[in-house]
Every structure is written in C-alpha cells, then in structure tokens.
Amino acid sequence: MRGAEALIGSLTGAGVDVCFMNPGTSEMHFVQALDDVPEMRGVLTLFEGVATGAADGWARISGRPAAVLLHLGPGLGNGLANLHNARRAGTPLLCVVGAHATDHVRHDAPLQSDITAVAGTVSGWVHTSGHVRDVADDAMRAVAATGERGGQIATLVLPADVSWTEGGAPAPPRTAPAPEPPAPSRVAAAAAAVRAGEATILLGGPALSAAGTDAAARIAAATGARLLVETFPGCWETGAGRPRIDKLGYFAEQAIGQLSGSRTLVLAGARSPVSFFGYPGVPGDLVPDGCDVVGLADPGSDAVAALEALAAEVAGPAVAEVAPHAAPEPAAGPLDVRSLCTAVAATLPERAIVVDESVTAAAALAPALQTAAPHTQLALTGGAIGDGLPVATGAAVAAPDRPVVAVQADGSALYTLQALWTQARERLDVTTVLINNSAYSILRVELARTGAGEAAHSGRAGRMLDLSDPTPDFTSLATGLGVPARRVTTTEDLLDALRWAGAEPGPHLIEAVVPPLG
Known part of the structure; x- marks a missing residue:
C-alpha cells in the first residue's frame, strides 16, 4: 500500500x-x-x-x-x-x-x-x-x-x-484530549462577581452553543448580569426561541459604551476585549478602568460546563428569557443596508446557517437577525477578509439538509469569488446576498477614524477606496461561474429574489445594489 x-x-x-x-x-x-x-x-x-x-x-x-x-x-x-x-x-x-x-x-x-x-x-x-x-x-x-x-x-x-512509496499501512485513530473541566475556584470567583452586581458576561467560542447561551441567560435573569457576545463569533446558535444577546461593537467607542459601568467582566469562552485597531486617543484595552476581569472559562476549556456550573450556583429556578419570532418585511422602496438586512431576516428559513461577511452592514444585520427564525451564525473571526463565500461553501458541504445564507460585502467577495464555482459543481444550497455599494465603505469610515483625513469620494486617496470605474458586474460573474444570479435595487425585488433562491435547489447569488456608506 x-x-x-x-x-x-x-x-x-x-x-x-x-x-x-x-x-x-x-x-x-x-x-x-x-x-x-x-x-x-x-x-x-x-x-x-x-x-x-x-x-x-x-x-x-x-x-x-x-x-x-x-x-x-x-x-x-x-x-x-x-x-x-x-x-x-x-x-x-x-x-x-x-x-x-x-x-x-x-x-x-x-x-x-x-x-x-x-x-x-x-x-x-x-x-x-x-x-x-x-x-x-x-x-x-x-x-x-x-x-x-x-x-x-x-x-x-x-x-x-x-x-x-509502497510499504504504508493504516493506523488506528488517536483519542483527542477532552476540554478542561471548569475549575471550582473560577466558578466561585464568577459567582461572587455576578452576585455583587454590575457584572457583564462576555460569551465566546463554545459558550455560544444553545446550552451555553441558555445557561448564561438563566444567570442573567437571576442576577441582573449583562450579557454580550464577542464581536466575531465562530459559531453562534441564535434567533427566535433563543436568548437575545447583543454583540460587542466593532468600533472601540461602541464597545467602551457597552462595557461602561461594569464592575466585573466575566469571560466565558472569550478573550479579554481589545480594540480591533489602534486609533489616536482611543484606548486599545476595552476593559473599563476599575473593572475586574474574571476568567470563568478560557477559549480552550469547557465553557458550557463552566456556565452550567455557574448557573447551578447562582440561578436557582430562573428561566432564560428568549427572543420572539418577529421579523417583519421591510417597506417597499429603494434598497439600503437597513432594509436589506430586514429582508434577509424576514425570509430566513428555519435552521438556516448564516455566514456574515457583511462588513459595513454588520451593525444592521445583527439586531435584525435576533428575532429571525432560529439559526446558526458564522462570522469573520480573524478579520482577514475573503472568508464569507468559502466558509459558506464548507458549511453547506457539512450540512446538506440545511439552507445556507451568505451575507457578503462586495469588496471582500472579490478575494475568493471562485468559491461560487465550487458551490455550482457540488450543487450546494447556498444563497449569497451580495451587497454592492461599489466601494470599500468600511475604509472610508476608517479614513476619518484614524485621523488620516475625511471620507474621500474623489481624488487620489478616494480612488483607492472606490470599486467603480469599472464597477464589477457580480450577476455576470456569478453566472459565468455556474451560479444563477439576479440584480435587485428595491426591497420588493429583493424579497422576490430571496424566495426564488429558496425555492430552487443549488446555489444562487442576489446582487443587491445599495448606496455606499461614508
């Protein structure tokens, strides 16, 4: 062999x-x-x-x-x-x-x-x-x-x-190490923190399973602790029927506001929060001054067991509060980022997998999805853009019985657009909602935030943040890679396209044209 x-x-x-x-x-x-x-x-x-x-x-x-x-x-x-x-x-x-x-x-x-x-x-x-x-x-x-x-x-x-070379032979599997069990001292420290009041629990990694978020929500219901999800969750069970928890904001100022007033920050499967980039006059460490950090569970330990142990200690008979299924359709009219996200939430199938590389649309997408049908969210965990279409491809191979919806920014889509070909070849049930604003809109925002200048739409700097002249035709590109595609500019057309994609097997791309931000 x-x-x-x-x-x-x-x-x-x-x-x-x-x-x-x-x-x-x-x-x-x-x-x-x-x-x-x-x-x-x-x-x-x-x-x-x-x-x-x-x-x-x-x-x-x-x-x-x-x-x-x-x-x-x-x-x-x-x-x-x-x-x-x-x-x-x-x-x-x-x-x-x-x-x-x-x-x-x-x-x-x-x-x-x-x-x-x-x-x-x-x-x-x-x-x-x-x-x-x-x-x-x-x-x-x-x-x-x-x-x-x-x-x-x-x-x-x-x-x-x-x-x-000949001479090989199969080898038996080896047992992978089990996650570290929760340390009683850590559970006790977290229990003291949430009982003292003004505590925030930051959830990440395995803590974002259904069991993990349920235990966290019971703790919050019993103690008044605030709950937050790390900015870019790897795999998060969320939507209607599950605890409604906000994400920690991407921009440092947003996160600082969300964590303000916390006497203790309890980390459950999450790292201590830091600003994604360094900015002039903005702290890189997002933990408020005077706030103690308690590590209940490291990202590599059994965060679910740790949360369940903490819930057994402090929650008693408390019941987790869950989100309703309330995702109305947007009003008719021209598309913008907010109405696009509302349309995605309104039409999201049960048990869908949502891959979020929406970038500038993420701030509107996250709250819209909180009351959509129950689903699993996968996000851009490391910030290296170009993972949305590939991650959606792999998720669809792993779960052929579940619809996958990829909410994808145009600039980052161009890094790995070839993923559409694999989706077509493997006949994967992926609907890509491609947000075409013809710009690196996030960088227009960052241009001002870093102090480098104002949001540029013209001139030599502006040209480096612009995706027009020529504007990529994603509908044609997708069709050329074997994926049926439509271009939409209104909410009613987007809703119709989402239902079209959901009714047919195989991959589809919807090019949603929206105004740029910044």
Whole structure:
C-alpha cells in the first residue's frame, strides 16, 4: 500500500472524510488515492484560500476536524489568510501540504520553500512525515492535535516520495484530549462577581452553543448580569426561541459604551476585549478602568460546563428569557443596508446557517437577525477578509439538509469569488446576498477614524477606496461561474429574489445594489 492510500484510509477511519483541495504535482498520489479510498470525498476549489476557508466552515458546522490539501509553500501561502481566520475561530483543522520528494530538496527547485516556517505562523502542531511506514500514524497524531487547546490547526508536510512509496499501512485513530473541566475556584470567583452586581458576561467560542447561551441567560435573569457576545463569533446558535444577546461593537467607542459601568467582566469562552485597531486617543484595552476581569472559562476549556456550573450556583429556578419570532418585511422602496438586512431576516428559513461577511452592514444585520427564525451564525473571526463565500461553501458541504445564507460585502467577495464555482459543481444550497455599494465603505469610515483625513469620494486617496470605474458586474460573474444570479435595487425585488433562491435547489447569488456608506 502506498503512503498516500494509507494516510487517506487512516483519516476516514478517524472520521475525517472530506478534504478540500487545490492540488499540484507533488500531491498527485494523494489525488489518485481518492479512487482507492472512496470513503473520502474530495472537494476541488479553484484557489487555496477557498479550500482553507471551506475547511474552516465545514469544521465549525460539523464539529469534526476538517482536512485541506495544499501544494507546497506557495499553495500554503495562498491559503494563509483563511487559516488565520480558522485559528482565531479555534477550528480543528488538518492541513496537509505536499512537498518535494526528499531527494529533490537539495536541488533548490523553483517551488522549494520553508513550508515549516510558514505553517508555524498559524499552526499549533507542525510535522514533516519522513518515511512511508510512519505517515499514517503521523496523520493520526495530527488529527488528535487538532483537538488540543479547544481546537487548532495541525499541519502535516507530506513529501511526494512518502506518498508514492509502497510499504504504508493504516493506523488506528488517536483519542483527542477532552476540554478542561471548569475549575471550582473560577466558578466561585464568577459567582461572587455576578452576585455583587454590575457584572457583564462576555460569551465566546463554545459558550455560544444553545446550552451555553441558555445557561448564561438563566444567570442573567437571576442576577441582573449583562450579557454580550464577542464581536466575531465562530459559531453562534441564535434567533427566535433563543436568548437575545447583543454583540460587542466593532468600533472601540461602541464597545467602551457597552462595557461602561461594569464592575466585573466575566469571560466565558472569550478573550479579554481589545480594540480591533489602534486609533489616536482611543484606548486599545476595552476593559473599563476599575473593572475586574474574571476568567470563568478560557477559549480552550469547557465553557458550557463552566456556565452550567455557574448557573447551578447562582440561578436557582430562573428561566432564560428568549427572543420572539418577529421579523417583519421591510417597506417597499429603494434598497439600503437597513432594509436589506430586514429582508434577509424576514425570509430566513428555519435552521438556516448564516455566514456574515457583511462588513459595513454588520451593525444592521445583527439586531435584525435576533428575532429571525432560529439559526446558526458564522462570522469573520480573524478579520482577514475573503472568508464569507468559502466558509459558506464548507458549511453547506457539512450540512446538506440545511439552507445556507451568505451575507457578503462586495469588496471582500472579490478575494475568493471562485468559491461560487465550487458551490455550482457540488450543487450546494447556498444563497449569497451580495451587497454592492461599489466601494470599500468600511475604509472610508476608517479614513476619518484614524485621523488620516475625511471620507474621500474623489481624488487620489478616494480612488483607492472606490470599486467603480469599472464597477464589477457580480450577476455576470456569478453566472459565468455556474451560479444563477439576479440584480435587485428595491426591497420588493429583493424579497422576490430571496424566495426564488429558496425555492430552487443549488446555489444562487442576489446582487443587491445599495448606496455606499461614508
């Protein structure tokens, strides 16, 4: 048995049965082994950033380690931005990177690079498989490593000769470490904090499951503690019938206002909040002066068990208050960001997965979705734009019985628009609502916020933040990649298009033209 076949057979035996890929010459024996191990589903993407983002989305929804196959160091480099997002999401992800045959490395061929160094920037575990007899066990060690620290990237470098050499054999799965149980001392400290009053609980990571938010809402009902969700949640169960919790604001001034008056900040699966960027005269640490920080559960520990333990300590018979299903349709008229978000919420199917890379529309989308049908939200966890379409692709592969709605900004869509081709090829049930304002609107806002200047619409600076002249035709681009598409400019047309997309199987794109912000 060749090394590649032994590796793939071991992966499927460990429950890793989907691999997103953009392979090259060094990975051809891995690709050929897909015929020998039919239990592994290979999903081709046209760009490595789509493969890594799709693997991230797949793991967030499936709850299992994802796999991605990349070609040498440059292929890894192309996928790095969405690996960064996956790392920030705590995603368990096995990244297999093909390498030159061992004896070929000494020739310093054009594609030779330091794969280990590049992989180390996003990976918690990196290893190069040196012999065919070890490759399957190396893969099992890598899969087990993805479950450490609450979820991380493990990169296995696979030389071509290790793939093609005979002598491999499947290896049994290894048990991933269990999350750390809640520490009684931390539960006691959090209990004292919420009982004292004026406490805020910041929820993140696994705390945003249905069980986690229910326990948090019971604590809030019993103690008056305020609840907030981290700005970019990796996987959040929300909507009607679930606790209504606001997100921590993206802009530092918003977050400072939300946290103002807190005597204690209790962290449940979330990191202590900091400003996304540094701004003149604005603090980078968002914890108010005089506010104590209590770490109930780190992102890598069992945040749900910690919240349930805290609820048992302080909540008694309190019942979580949940949001109603109240998502009315917007009034007829020209589209703007607010009416677009209202339309998405009004038409959202039950059990949908919403992938939010709406960027400037996010401030309107979050409150609109709070009373939409119950759904799962996936956000841009690491801030590296271009993950929306790939994450939606992976989520749809992981949950073919659930509709996926991607609310996608135009500028970031252009980073990974090739994901639409994979959606068409795999016939995935993804509806993309593409917000076309012909600008990097968020950067127009940031131009003023950083003190660099006023929002620019003309001149040389303004041209760097403008996506017109020419304006991308997303309807034509989507159609060219095999995805049916419509362009809309009014709320009534958007509502009609959303129902059209929901009534047909397969992917659809709705290009929603709105005025720019800033």
